[in-house]
Amino acid sequence: MKKILVIDDTLHLLDEVRDILEMEGFEVATAPNAIKGLGLIQTYQPDLIITDLHMPELNGFDLIKKVKSDQNMASLPIVVLSAKADKEALQKAKGLGAEAYIKKPCTADELISSVTQTLA
């Protein structure tokens, strides 16, 4: 069973993402911010990370940078789930090494297909 770590400061959204992914058969861990998320990567050893960009303290971009610049984590695929709908944010996230970029709001199917495609 593939393990997915979801990081978002919007808790009700975090719940929804977790509920959908669990229904699709993934094992899901959540973190309400990036720092906690980074900690969970070490302990939880996820197969994929879904992260928001707009977060306090350590934002999504910093998180991607840290993961992709760490030899141990660089191979960990990252899916960005962000309300930032602008092209610049998308290019920046991809440039930093994010595998996929989903704009909020999106459908459950879009989320699922993005995750499965990234893992494939």
Added chain:
Amino acid sequence: MVESQARIKPVVKVKILVIEDNEDDYDLLERRLKKTDHCLSLKRIETRHEFSRELEENKWDLIISDNDLPNFSAREALALLRDIDHITPFIILSGNIGEEAAVEAMRAGANDYILKGNSSRLIPAINRELQELRKKVELGKIEKELSKTERNYKLLAENVQDLVCVHDQSGEYLWVSPSSERMLGYTPSEFKKISFFHGLHSDDEPTVRENLKSLRSSSIQHRTGRFIYRKQRKDGVYIYLETITNGIYDKNELVKIVSTSRDITEQVQAYQLHEENEARQAGILESLSEGIILLDDKGNIITNNSSADKILDIKDASSISDLLNDQDKVTDKSGEPLLPEKLPYIQTLDSGIAKYNQIIGLRRNGDDYWLSMNTVPYYLSGAKKGIVVSFSNVTQEIENQEQINRFAQELVALIENANAPIFGIDWEGRITEWNHFTEKITGFTKDEVLGTLLIERFILNSHKVLVKDLFKKVLRGKNAINYELPILTKHGQVVTILFNGTTRKDYAGKIIGMIGVGQDITELIEYRGKLELKVEERTQELMQALRKEKELVALKSKFVSMASHEFRTPLSTIQFASDFVRKYYRKAEHEKLEAKFDKINQQVKHMTYLLDDVLVIGKSQAGVIKLNPALINLKRFCKEIFEEIENGSANSHEIERKIVSDSETIFVDEKLLRNILVNLLTNAIKFSPETDRVKVNVSCIQNQLEINVRDWGNGIDEADKDKLFEAFHRGSNVGTIQGTGLGLSIVKKAVEMQEGAIEVESELGKGSTFKVSIPVKYEEDTGN
């Protein structure tokens, strides 16, 4: 000299002295002489000694001398003789004759030079010489007589200052008085030698000659001539001589002329000077445009100049009183009839007191004149001799003066009544003019301010230096144009006049002060001030509108960026929740599905709030929200809100509440009050996640609504406090706490719309207290 021989009587005995060493020659001479008619007495001498003795002791009628003697000579003898006597004839007899010797002897004074033995020449010569001698003796007698009878006169003549001369009929001088030297520089003997006409001024010569001619030709005895002429002195200077000639006649024939001449140069010069003075004075008098009349002490006209004639038409008038006849209307300066005794010349004649610049009006021949008259007495040797009346026609001046006076009066009236402040100062800055309008605007009458210092009294301290400089400039001759001069009034107000200063000059063009003309522009200034204020207000309003516009634009752009995040997030949740229900409704648990619907509702509600907030802000920014107060039950209203909030936050915090009101219902805008309470409380809960309580106090006492909301949460960073109430601004320490950044800006708008105030006390990490106070207004028509 005398032509008649008849007057000479025969000589009885002729004494002849013969100088001869040769006795034979002497005898021969004696024999020859005895043949003549003369009764002779002869004596022979040989030596110089003998000759000298004879000359001293005896009187000889004739001397005959041999030319050559052993120890003596005819020449020596002749010299001796001529030293003492020029009359006695001296005949030289010579053995041999040379023409040169003869000429020399004649020059030395010999009467004749005859060859010895030439009796044919000798006797006639002796006769002739004796006859001549007789004449000379006769003349000598006459002269003696003359000197006898006129001795005194001669003495007188010699001592008088005048020049006395005796001429013969041809004009040759016979005698000249010693005064010739003093008078003309010539000694009498020098004078005798020169001709009477020598040195006579060529202009005077014809007159003198004419005079002499008539004197000579006159048959009247002792005719006297008198003439004045110029004669040149020895030193070349001409002097004036007055000469009186008296002819002395013998049997109607002029024989001598006696002349007495007097140096009258000084008199002539004095006379000339006098004449010049007279001419000059006459010229001066005539050149005057002023009329001059000289009156004697009776008022009779002695003389007058032509200007006097021209002005007063003197003509035949002999007395000053003739000048002004009955039909002449004589007035004084003011036009009142003038009695004769008041006329200045009459007064001066009577009193001897001079009068000056007396103005007399005169109507003659239908014309009006004005005369300015001076009457001054004149004195001679201390006695009043009369008066000098001088006058000029000042009609034009008087008329001009009257015109100027009229003009000045009009001007004075104009200034006085001008509808503008007009005032004047002198050189020292003291007030000299103060017209009615100036009185009116300052409240000071002319009498109150005349002579006081304008700047000291009327100019504000702040303007004194400036105005002083300005006045100085005007007093130096530069005009001041349109200066705003603030002037203090009697009542302590300030009126502003638009001031124009002009230099004031006297008749000679000397600057004596300044005339200021103003315009009361106090109202204008006030109006201008108001206008400026209005412009300022309008500008402010415009700026505010512009700011609002900018804010709206900024708001819109902020809204766009916010919408992308704040709306997308709840939408995502809704999307996922609804997808979950649709996708997994078969295998999901019932509770789970229920929760999803709740979540959808929750997020829809959240979005609705969000939209409401945005709308409130948008409306308030655009100024379209209208106050809509109504009566509400404060306690009930608060309770409902608090419950709503507690539920909304899942009862994470207890809301400690205290509601105090002195009336059950209050009159407020419900929506706005809700905005204030909801936003402050949700913020308090939202930003104190580590605690479980917040505190709210609501009180409405004496129409003052106070709301205090207290939390013990994160607090607000000092740097954020300035922008705390700006739309979409979020604190730097909000962390993951969600928000629109609109809550506090909505609160502030709501407070301000109700004319209330909001303040915040906060410390980072310790919590915040928001204090709102709003005045509650009851409309009168509400009946409450």
